[in-house]
Amino acid sequence: MGFFATRSRGATGDPGADQLPARIARNVPPRFLAVAEALAAGSHTQGACEVTGRALARDGISLSEALDGLRETAHLVLGADPHFDELRALSEAWSEATLSYLSQLSCTDPLTGLSTLAHLRTAVADLYRDPATAVETDHALVVVEAPPASASEGAPITHAMQMMRLGESARTVFAHGQTIGAVGARRVVVLAARDANLARRATLLRRMTGQDRARVWIEGLPDSDFAAALLLDDLTRD
Structure with missing residues (x-):
């Protein structure tokens, strides 16, 4: 019989025909x-x-x-x-x-070039391990959220290209070695220093990603590694 041969299934009328002996x-x-x-x-x-x-x-x-x-x-x-x-x-x-x-x-997603969620988690956890760092006051997450894809825009390659564009914009604005990763299906997150320029950079990023109809906001980091992990988990959800 051929490899893709046609066969009937459970069509005998026998009530036990669909039971596995x-x-x-x-x-x-x-x-x-x-x-x-x-x-x-x-x-x-x-x-x-x-x-x-x-x-x-x-x-x-x-x-x-x-x-x-x-x-x-x-x-x-x-x-x-x-x-x-x-x-x-x-x-x-x-x-x-x-x-x-x-x-x-891997540390990076092969399609978008963004850091993976696992790598972003590690980078955040490393900050909490440093006794000289007050993470909640020294760092923050800048979140870029793409809009939900329509039926015509839902192809994986189209989505990957949009995420890649958002990542490139984030790298342009935060160009000093910050970790920039994909979180969930629609979000790019920058682990950024909370300094005097943070708000200005977030505003610039918002303008740059306007063509993609993206939302941009600053998310404060909590005072513990465990709470930060929960925050990242929450950001992965649509």
Whole structure:
């Protein structure tokens, strides 16, 4: 049978046709039980493949092994190769999870060139570890928020280009080594010195990003590392 062969699923009319027999469940590859159950039921197979693809990537399983597991599962349950949409769902989910993990390891996001949230957290935490620094009075966060994307503007590349422009504007205004990172889907954050020029720089940044309809404001830092981490978590939410 061909690799993308058509097969029927759960169409026998037998009320037990969508149940996964125990003898098959015992032989399903690790992490593929949900996929096997979805194949047996004949529904939600792409969603099950996406969840499994992400889980396998987090476990360090290669894409080749993941695809082999999907093929073995399909043969166990249906006696046929997986459909193209199932292969694609698993592969895309695996790739997205892997890229996300690599991005967290890196200091910068590969698409925008901005510091990752993990790197920004580290930079903020380092300030609190310095006994000579009163973080809440010496530093602040300057937040640049892009507007919500419309349906026509929602393509990932369009969003990445907008975030890159906001980051470039922030670097122009804060050009002395401050950490500038992406926080959440729509925000760029500058870890800036709270000095006499801070308000003026925030105003300049607001003018520069006006073409992107961005909001700019200054966010004070709290008096503890734990509270600062909660603040960054809050800023990641839309």
